[in-house]
Amino acid sequence: MYKHKVLITEQEIARRVEEIAGEMNKQYGEKTLDMVCVLKGATIFMSDLIRKLQMPVRIHFVQVSTYGTGSESSGTVSLHFSTAADLLDRDVVLIEDILDTGITLDYLLKHLKEKKPRSIQVCVLLDKPTKRKVNLQPHFRGFEIPDEFVIGYGLDYQELGRNLRFIAALDPSEYKP
Ligand code: PRP
Numbered sequence: 001m002y003k004h005k006v007l008i009t010e011q012e013i014a015r016r017v018e019e020i021a022g023e024m025n026k027q028y029g030e031k032t033l034d035m036v037c038v039l040k041g042a043t044i045f046m047s048d049l050i051r052k053l054q055m056p057v058r059i060h061f062v063q064v065s066t067y068g069t070g071s072e073s074s075g076t077v078s079l080h081f082s083t084a085a086d087l088l089d090r091d092v093v094l095i096e097d098i099l100d101t102g103i104t105l106d107y108l109l110k111h112l113k114e115k116k117p118r119s120i121q122v123c124v125l126l127d128k129p130t131k132r133k134v135n136l137q138p139h140f141r142g143f144e145i146p147d148e149f150v151i152g153y154g155l156d157y158q159e160l161g162r163n164l165r166f167i168a169a170l171d172p173s174e175y176k177p
Helices: 010-028 043-050 103-113
Strands: 004-008 033-038 057-066 077-082 091-099 119-127 140-144 167-170
Touching (some): 010 119, 010 140, 033 043, 033 103, 043 091, 077 103, 091 103, 103 119
Parallel strands (some): 033 091, 119 140
Antiparallel strands (some): 004 167
């Protein structure tokens, strides 16, 4: 595995996921929720979160393509895949692993709002506010993190590292020559 430094432990993640689920249970009560998971990074987070929710939950998946390379978002987003067809009058929560520039979420929110849900809120596990280009505040947020390249708990570097049980900062020697 890549050289890394643990930033958030498995126990800290589990505790925070429980707290976020508690906030959602309080806010939504018995309302059925439609969770829209952004592939691939948010899959682990969503899987843990929805099992702590008390209301009926539907799940959907979307995947976007961003053009560009490396660890920087290019700014051009297009929808690659979606199972979120019918969201009319639904209470929707869009689930992301990381909010960075905000470009991806901004695009997805606009796309999903066209489906006329009753409500739509954003839930992100990690927030890197220093990188923001679009003014976006998540309604539910796990942790604020510094501007480091992170892997684990769904997040990858070159498609590996998603199955780590914790969140770690990738050692810069792994991606800097
Ligand atoms: C990551 C993350 C968000 C996006 C955030 O996806 O899951 O979708 O980047 O960046 P932004 O706020 O700057 O738009 P990635 O392209 O790494 O895809 P993956 O989840 O499949 O690894």
